Structure formats: C-alpha cells, structure tokens
Amino acid sequence: MGAELGKYKSCVSARSTDKAILAGAQDGGIVTTLFAYALAEGIIDGAIVAGPGDLPWKPRPMIATTYEELMAARGTKYNISPNVSFIKEATRSYGLDKVGIVGTPCQMQSVRKGQLYPIGLRDVGDKIALAIGIFCMENFPYQSILQLAEDHAAMSLESVKKMEIGKGKFTFMSERGAVVPLPLKVTHKYEQPGCHVCLDYVANLADVSCGSVGSPDGWSTVFVRSKKGDDIWAKSVAAGCFETKAIDSVKPGLELVTKLANEKIGKNQKTVDERKTFGVGKGLRIPYI
Amino acid sequence: MGLLSSVFKKDDQQKPADVVTKAEITKKEVKPVVDKITVGHVHMSGCTGCLVSLADNYGGLLTILDKYADLVYGLTLADVRHIPKMDVALVEGSVCINDKLSVEEIKQTREKAAIVVAVGGCASYGNITRFCRGGQQNQPQHESFLPIGDLIKVDVYIPGCAPTPQMIRNVCIMAYLLLKGSPEQKALATNYLKPLMMAAQKGTSACFCDLMTEVINQGLCMGCGSCAAACPVRAITHEFGKPQGTRDLCIKCGACYNQCPRSWFSFDVVPEYESIMELIDTVMK
Numbered sequence: 001m002g003a004e005l006g007k008y009k010s011c012v013s014a015r016s017t018d019k020a021i022l023a024g025a026q027d028g029g030i031v032t033t034l035f036a037y038a039l040a041e042g043i044i045d046g047a048i049v050a051g052p053g054d055l056p057w058k059p060r061p062m063i064a065t066t067y068e069e070l071m072a073a074r075g076t077k078y079n080i081s082p083n084v085s086f087i088k089e090a091t092r093s094y095g096l097d098k099v100g101i102v103g104t105p106c107q108m109q110s111v112r113k114g115q116l117y118p119i120g121l122r123d124v125g126d127k128i129a130l131a132i133g134i135f136c137m138e139n140f141p142y143q144s145i146l147q148l149a150e151d152h153a154a155m156s157l158e159s160v161k162k163m164e165i166g167k168g169k170f171t172f173m174s175e176r177g178a179v180v181p182l183p184l185k186v187t188h189k190y191e192q193p194g195c196h197v198c199l200d201y202v203a204n205l206a207d208v209s210c211g212s213v214g215s216p217d218g219w220s221t222v223f224v225r226s227k228k229g230d231d232i233w234a235k236s237v238a239a240g241c242f243e244t245k246a247i248d249s250v251k252p253g254l255e256l257v258t259k260l261a262n263e264k265i266g267k268n269q270k271t272v273d274e275r276k277t278f279g280v281g282k283g284l285r286i287p288y289i
Numbered sequence: 290m291g292l293l294s295s296v297f298k299k300d301d302q303q304k305p306a307d308v309v310t311k312a313e314i315t316k317k318e319v320k321p322v323v324d325k326i327t328v329g330h331v332h333m334s335g336c337t338g339c340l341v342s343l344a345d346n347y348g349g350l351l352t353i354l355d356k357y358a359d360l361v362y363g364l365t366l367a368d369v370r371h372i373p374k375m376d377v378a379l380v381e382g383s384v385c386i387n388d389k390l391s392v393e394e395i396k397q398t399r400e401k402a403a404i405v406v407a408v409g410g411c412a413s414y415g416n417i418t419r420f421c422r423g424g425q426q427n428q429p430q431h432e433s434f435l436p437i438g439d440l441i442k443v444d445v446y447i448p449g450c451a452p453t454p455q456m457i458r459n460v461c462i463m464a465y466l467l468l469k470g471s472p473e474q475k476a477l478a479t480n481y482l483k484p485l486m487m488a489a490q491k492g493t494s495a496c497f498c499d500l501m502t503e504v505i506n507q508g509l510c511m512g513c514g515s516c517a518a519a520c521p522v523r524a525i526t527h528e529f530g531k532p533q534g535t536r537d538l539c540i541k542c543g544a545c546y547n548q549c550p551r552s553w554f555s556f557d558v559v560p561e562y563e564s565i566m567e568l569i570d571t572v573m574k
Binding site for chain 2: 006007058061079080081082083084085086087088089103104106107109110112113114115116117118119120121122123124125139141142143192193194195196197198199204205226227284285287288289
C-alpha cells in the first residue's frame with residue numbers, strides 16, 4: 001500500500017518528562033504534555049479535550065484552558081467524545097483565537113474538511129492552532145463499554161481504574177488490582193458501526209499524531225506531520241517536555257504500526273466495497289468521492 | 290501569466306523597500322484585467338445575510354474584485370438594471386413563484402450565466418422560507434417559495450445559513466482557477482468543486498433528518514460532532530456520542546449534513562489541506 005501511515009516529516013518514540021502527567025497518562029502522556037506546553041507558551045489559548053462526563057468513563061468534550069483541566073482529561077476512554085462539536089463554540093462563547101483539539105483520525109478528517117469546506121464554521125478554520133490525532137482501530141458506544149466492563153469483565157464501571165487495548169486484548173484494570181484481559185474477538189461485535197468504513201489508522205490529517213503502538217510500554221509513537229506540528233513539536237522537545245528515542249531503535253517499531261494500519265484499512269476497504277452490493281440490486285451509501 | 294507565477298513574483302518583491310512596491314503597483318495598473326471572471330450577485334427572496342457574508346471577507350473581497358473577478362451585477366452594488374451575461378452568478382434566496390419578476394429573473398440568470406451558484410440555505414434548500422405561509426403586507430399573496438434548483442439547473446451549492454465568508458471566498462477562487470487557471474489548477478478546482486456540484490445534483494431539500502436517513506441509518510456516523518458545530522440554531526446536541534436534533538428548531542439550511550465528513554468526503558482534496566490553504570492564503574495576499 002505505502003500510504004497507510006500518511007505523510008509525515010518525522011517519527012519518534014517519546015515520553016513526557018512530567019511525572020505528574022505520566023502518573024495518569026494512557027501511555028507516554030504526549031497529548032497532555034504537548035497541550036500543556038502549547039498553553040504555557042501561548043501557542044494555544046485552550047484545547048478541546050475529552051473531559052469527565054456525568055457517568056463513570058463517559059467523556060464529555062471540554063475546553064481546557066489550564067494545566068489542571070488538562071490533567072482531568074488524561075487517559076483514553078474508549079468511547080465517543082464528539083470533540084469537534086465544540087470547535088465553533090471554542091471561538092465564540094470561550095473566545096479562543098488559537099484552538100487546540102485532540103481527536104481520533106475521523107475527527108481529524110472532520111477538522112480538515114471544516115477548514116477547507118467551512119459550511120457552518122465561520123471564522124473557525126484559521127483559529128485551529130494545533131490538532132493532535134490519536135491512533136485508532138475502532139471506537140465503542142458508551143453502552144458497549146458498560147456491557148464489556150460489567151458483563152464480560154465483571155467489574156462495575158465505577159471501579160475501573162484503567163482500560164487499555166494492546167497485544168490483542170482489551171484489558172480492564174480495577175481500582176483494587178483486578179486485571180481482566182478480554183480477547184478482541186469478544187469485543188469486536190460491540191464496536192461502533194461507523195468505524196468500519198474508516199480508512200485511517202494513525203490520524204493522517206493531524207498536525208501531530210500519537211499512540212502506543214510501535215513503542216515500548218509507557219512510551220508513545222509520535223508522527224509529526226504538518227509544518228505547524230513540526231514547529232511546535234521541535235520547540236517542545238527543545239524545551240525538555242519529552243524524552244525521545246529514534247523509532248528504529250525501539251521494539252516493535254514502525255513495522256507493527258504499518259502492519260496494523262494495513263489490517264485496519266484492508267478490512268474497512270472491504271466493508272466499503274461490500275456496501276455497494278449490500279442489498280438485492282441496491283447498495284448502501286458510500287461517503288467517499 | 291499564470292496565477293501562481295504572478296503570485297510568486299509578487300512574493301519575491303515583498304521584502305524590499307518602497308520603490309519596488311511602487312513599481313509593482315504601476316505594473317498592476319498597466320496589466321489589463323481581461324483575464325478576470327465576471328460575477329454577479331442575484332438577489333431572490335433572501336435576507337441579504339449571504340451578501341453580508343460575501344462582504345465579510347473585508348479586505349479579501351477587495352482582493353477578489355481587484356484581481357480575479359469583476360462584479361457585473363448586484364443589487365445596490367452595481368448600477369446595472371437587467372441581468373447581464375456573466376461567468377458566475379451567485380444567487381441568494383429562494384424564488385417566490387407568486388412573483389412574476391422573480392421567476393423571470395431566475396430564468397434569465399440561468400440563460401446568462403455559465404455557472405450558477407446557489408449561495409446559502411434559501412437558494413439551495415429553501416431554508417427558513419420553507420416555513421412561509423404568506424399573509425405579509427404589502428404582498429400577502431406571496432406565499433410560495435422554492436429553492437432555485439426546483440426551477441433551474443444549478444451547478445454549485447454553498448449551503449449554510451449564513452454561508453460562511455470563507456466558503457464563498459473559496460468557491461470564488463476555485464471558480465476563477467477553473468475558468469482561467471493552468472491545467473493543474475483546473476484539476477484542483479474541479480476536485481474542490483465536485484462535492485458542491487454533487488450536492489446541487491442531489492436535491493433541493495435539507496434538514497437534520499438527512500443526518501438520520503443518510504448518515505446514521507446508513508451506519509456511517511462515528512460521533513465526531515461536526516453537525517452540532519455547524520448548526521446555526523444550536524438544534525443539535527450529542528447524547529451518548531450521537532447527534533440528536535430538536536427538529537422544531539431546525540431551519541432546513543443543510544449545514545449539518547454538508548459539514549458531516551460522512552455525508553461526503555474527498556480524498557483528492559482534504560488530505561491536501563495544507564497546500565490548498567497555503568494557495569488560498571497566497572492568492573488572497
């Protein structure tokens with residue numbers, strides 16, 4: 001394929017140097033640290049992140065304008081946070097001139113479509129100062145997470161301390177130390193259907209994208225993609241926000257990222273193709289033109 | 290001289306002092322404006338919000354009029370009484386079919402313009418004029434309003450209420466590149482305008498329900514939030530990550546559906562966002 005990792009200027013394995021961030025981070029604390037740096041330096045006035053919602057593990061898009069608010073949004077929730085829904089509001093009620101946003105690959109597609117085709121996003125496009133994408137194989141509705149935790153992992157969502165997908169397992173970890181790894185074979189059917197037509201694994205359209213895959217535990221693989229991203233990333237590394245290692249010096253490295261990207265894209269391209277002949281002489285709509 | 294080469298030439302001359310800048314100004318006046326496109330703003334039954342949006346490009350509007358387009362028709366803006374021949378007609382508002390002049394003018398627009406662009410929700414989808422029941426002084430019998438696509442063939446839609454200044458600007462630039470650009474620029478403009486042309490072919494009706502029938506029911510929604518961000522009347526919220534519309538608030542402008550990355554998404558255009566945005570920035574300088 002060749003295009004599975006998107007365009008990027010550089011790729012490293014990285015980890016935050018901020019111990020407090022790492023204590024609650026999913027992997028290398030990249031998103032929180034980069035936003036914290038950008039906030040402190042005035043590169044962004046605030047960032048749209050997946051903050052805590054009204055139920056355990058239910059995210060709610062939130063505009064973080066302080067380090068403390070960023071800290072509250074650390075970690076992956078594995079269910080839907082419509083972060084793009086705040087992108088206009090951030091520039092209106094919140095009055096931000098330089099907006100940061102974190103999101104899944106599809107949300108990065110939304111942001112870029114919104115910049116090129118701002119149908120309902122007046123004066124928003126040029127205010128997007130930093131878009132951080134996260135690697136994503138699929139997402140889950142909240143009720144799926146609830147069902148997986150309670151029915152399959154036998155934990156109440158309140159007692160779940162961390163969730164993690166890696167090494168072929170969706171693992172639930174409880175506050176009291178229980179660790180329940182569910183095979184992905186079990187979790188597949190609970191995935192959000194809309195994810196099955198997605199042809200992007202590593203957030204090709206973000207300024208900077210990151211995820212655990214390819215790097216050792218506690219580290220993240222980081223792709224630096226746009227000019228903006230390159231500039232901010234270089235400054236943050238120079239400011240000592242991150243420890244970095246060359247991506248070809250770590251295991252399992254880019255080979256695994258490429259493999260998983262091709263797996264996702266191949267599987268989903270098949271789903272897209274099958275939509276054409278879904279019914280009898282009738283197909284399903286395909287959004288890609 | 291191609292657009293890009295003239296732009297880059299200007300860039301080279303930007304840093305040096307006044308003398309050079311002056312020389313450039315002289316050159317601009319000497320340069321004939323024959324390769325501009327002609328644009329008209331045709332005002333049907335709309336609130337003038339679309340025209341205000343066009344004007345809200347501020348300096349950018351002057352750049353467009355200076356370099357790329359001549360405004361040959363426009364209520365209050367150009368002293369021209371009858372719809373002239375033009376390259377691009379930007380039509381605002383829906384057509385009151387109870388008003389002979391409106392019907393006549395939209396037909397003339399189709400005859401006189403090479404490209405007809407429906408600017409805004411009313412021209413594209415009827416929008417708020419869908420809710421009209423007549424009875425207003427001083428023409429109470431004016432009660433039936435149709436989007437222009439129900440009466441003439443429309444080439445491009447710019448949905449939204451109001452359509453954004455940036456979207457109108459982008460379409461103006463792309464229309465210029467399509468008609469006057471190099472082969473590569475023509476290809477880019479074609480790709481950029483394609484989804485907006487497909488929107489024009491798709492139909493003349495829009496509302497929040499499109500998200501239900503064309504996106505969610507089709508198994509395509511992934512809960513990004515674009516629709517809620519685009520909605521001008523805050524009719525859309527997200528419950529457990531999926532859009533919920535207060536349908537009584539919906540004004541049928543088509544912004545949510547067209548902003549959605551799962552209504553249409555072009556892999557020819559969007560991944561090139563960085564270079565396209567740079568191109569737009571450069572030509573607007």
